[in-house]
Amino acid sequence: MxxxxxxxxxxxxxxxxxxxxxxxxxxxxxxxxxxxxxxxxxxxxxxxxxxxxxxxxxxxxxxxxxxxxxxxxxxxxxxxxxxxxxxxxxxxxxxxxxxxxxxxxxxxxxxxxxxxxxxxxxxxxxxxxxxxxxxxxxxxxxxxxxxxxxxxxxxxxxxxxxxxxxxxxxxxxxxxxxxxxxxxxxxxxxxxxxxxxxxxxxxxxxxxxxxxxxxxxxxxxxxxxxxxxxxxxxxxxxxxxxxxxxxxxxxxxxxxxxxxxxxxxxxxxxxxxxxxxxxxxxxxxxxxxxRPVVKTVPLGTVRARGMIGVDTNADHFAAYRLDRHGNPVGHPHRFPYDLSGTASHRDAQIRHALTRLINWAVRVGVAAIGIEDLDFTAEKTREKHGRKKRFRQLISGIPTGKLKARLVSMAAEQGLAIVAVDPAYTSRWGAQHWQKPLVTSHRTMSRHDAAGIAIGRRALGYPVRRRTAPPPHDRSDRAGHRTVQAGPGARGREGTRPPATDRLPGGPSPNGTRKREPSASNTVRDAPSTQQWVQDSLMRTG
Structure with missing residues (x-):
């Protein structure tokens, strides 16, 4: 590092x-x-x-x-x-x-x-x-x-x-x-x-x-x-x-x-x-x-109701919702657009994608959207990327300046704040720490979806990593608790994470069908277990 x-x-x-x-x-x-x-x-x-x-x-x-x-x-x-x-x-x-x-x-x-x-x-x-x-x-x-x-x-x-x-x-x-x-x-x-x-x-x-x-x-x-x-x-x-x-x-x-x-x-x-x-x-x-200059909302205020992290790509926005502790909620959302054709067509595509993104943010009840502070001014020269002509065309086609201006303007009309974060290592660290653990039989995760989580956590003030190293094994109170956990005052910090099906325990399944009840265990326990529960790596952390 x-x-x-x-x-x-x-x-x-x-x-x-x-x-x-x-x-x-x-x-x-x-x-x-x-x-x-x-x-x-x-x-x-x-x-x-x-x-x-x-x-x-x-x-x-x-x-x-x-x-x-x-x-x-x-x-x-x-x-x-x-x-x-x-x-x-x-x-x-x-x-x-x-x-x-x-x-x-x-x-x-x-x-x-x-x-x-x-x-x-x-x-x-x-x-x-x-x-x-x-x-x-x-x-x-x-x-x-x-x-x-x-x-x-x-x-x-x-x-x-x-x-x-x-x-x-x-x-x-x-x-x-x-x-x-x-x-x-x-x-x-x-x-x-x-x-x-x-x-x-x-x-x-x-x-x-x-x-x-x-x-x-x-x-x-x-x-x-x-x-x-x-x-x-x-x-x-x-x-x-x-x-x-x-x-x-x-x-x-x-x-x-x-x-x-x-x-x-x-x-x-x-x-x-x-x-x-x-x-x-x-x-x-x-x-x-x-318009009269409006005082910027404090960063702590916009983080109170969670965040939506958005990863900007050449053909879509990859967005993921996070709660105020930095935990991903639900499934990833993708908002595609097509940047080919005339300038008016490209502008309309960006506007429609941003409209769908903002409408979703309003429905889920967050107060802010986290996005990378992108600037490709010095990143698309032929001297830097050499023969990667298609890559130069790719990053040149992303309308970073117009995108930021339009997103800020459209989000302000819905009462949403925009939090800009440093774009360094979001794709790499997001894929390293979040892509594989969140893949289930009902959820597919791409590198861009994981980058959206990394952007959202950085906007919330948390590191991209899910957990920090545990305390020393000899004395657990010597180094204190993990530094990426939620604070003692956070409600539900000791609770288990939601199941992979995104439904409450005992509730109906997503497709409406009822599953067979689990059979009773044949194991007879004569005494309470003395095993210490270890918090799962994907539990609520801060």
Whole structure:
């Protein structure tokens, strides 16, 4: 155990700080669509120009340059629209800056791995913790050339980082590259052009507390009426007073509609965004607002009613329920999903699997779900895993960031807390200590199910092992009791564990059939037995 790294402590994940709901803008007239397209194109051009100016400023940007940029945009739009554009520009530049830092770290990790392997003799065997030398001189030569390439890329990226130079594509770099592969994407040039222009439009407005219905630029009334404050050059298109255009379509948010109505009735800030789905030819309006920061529930409180440990895999969630002492209850549960296909299909699969998981957690009455704090950022490089291309694709396909965000948001609506644990050794130790003992004629256990138990025990604050070493045999009171047992105040700590059939003694069997009563023993006991009962390895332990 000397090589085991130190494990990080478990913690309760903070709840969501924002809410977003969406509804379709139905029955728009041709004039409505013409106005929306004109507003999107005009404000999108302003956003592109502002982003170019912000990237040119680099690290020299400050409050003065921000004021100048907003002052230049105001005559071409309005003060509020100019503020929304400059804020979106800053967010996009900051995101590009963070991606640049992550890219530098990835290159540095690859360089370290290549240097370490190139320093070893050809054919040197590796270990579980470090890769060995390359298998042939030809591979060694090719990897040395790749090292030179990575070092050159790293030097260029570091120079750009120090100079404050970022590379941003409004509309998305992936969609831009799709222009060169239209046949593979199944798009014509006109279809790609329409999607490209729609992605670069800007029809959004931040909320303003104290203003009518929480937003002065894009206003949604309680009856669902949507009106837009047109920019100054497009004021001639207005069909209402004060340069506003009222759409013929109305919205009604089916999800969180009451919460949204309460906010606009109190004139609290609500941000809106209008966008066009070119694939379906539909317009949508998205409303979002911030929630007040809620104090995180103490870790001891969420552990009081047990825990559900969840092991995240490439095609399913493996979940197991544990009581507050860390004992597995019932049978394992698996929630499958399919991460192939389009991004919308993958997102729907994750959402449906999480919905089933959370509904089960609510039914069994636990207060929290334990999950691994996964982050595969530095674990999917070709330098680390070499020829294991399928494995790299496997871990790259697990949406760790989106999964955590969606799970926290969905669980908060059901009053469940999320406890993040260190993912180290959960699969290995779970299979070692829990997989074989829990296999019965009515229960099958996989390595992933056992990992769910390990995750749940770690979230509860217990070690993964079922029992610790017993006290010395010469003096049982010298070293005390086992350290993984339940405390003296725990009710039922001396009771036996439930039978393998998960039913009470004397109760009906799971399939409803009655079993034959056991026959009387022929052994005659003249005196009480003096045998000392030894607690079973799967009894209630803490």
């Amino acid at each position: 000397g090589g085991v790294r130190e494990l990080a402590g478990s913690f309760v994940v903070p709840g969501p700080c924002g809410v977003a709901v969406r509804d379709r803008l139905k029955h728009l007239t041709p004039r409505d669509e013409m106005v929306l397209r004109a507003v999107g194109e005009h404000q999108g051009a302003l956003a592109s120009r502002d982003l170019k100016a912000r990237c040119a400023d680099g690290l020299e940007h400050g409050a003065d340059s921000w004021v100048l940029r907003k002052r230049d945009l105001t005559p071409l739009s309005s003060s509020r629209i100019a503020g929304a554009i400059t804020k979106a520009t800053h967010d996009q530049w900051a995101l590009a800056r963070r991606c640049q830092a992550a890219h530098i770290q990835k290159l540095a990790a690859g360089i370290r791995t290549l240097r370490q392997r190139l320093s070893l003799p050809v054919g040197e065997p590796g270990t579980k913790r470090a890769a060995g030398g390359y298998r042939s001189k030809g591979e060694w030569f090719r990897k040395s050339r790749r090292l030179s390439m990575l070092e050159d890329r790293h030097a260029t990226a570091v120079a750009e980082w120090q100079a404050g130079r970022v590379r941003v594509v409004r509309g998305g770099r992936r969609l831009l590259n799709t222009r060169h592969h239209l046949a593979q994407a199944g798009l014509t040039e006109d279809q790609w052009r329409e999607r490209w222009e729609a992605e670069r439009w800007f029809i959004a407005a931040d909320g303003e507390s104290g203003k009518r219905f929480g937003n002065e630029t894009i206003r949604v009334a309680p009856d669902g009426e949507v009106s837009i404050r047109l920019p100054a050059p497009l004021a001639h298109l207005a069909n209402a007073g004060h340069g506003r255009y009222i759409l013929t379509s109305t919205v009604a948010f089916a999800h969180r509609g009451a919460e949204w109505a309460d906010r606009i009735e109190a004139n609290r800030a609500v941000a809106y965004r209008i966008h066009l789905d070119t694939g379906r030819g539909r317009w949508y309006l998205t409303a979002s607002w911030q």
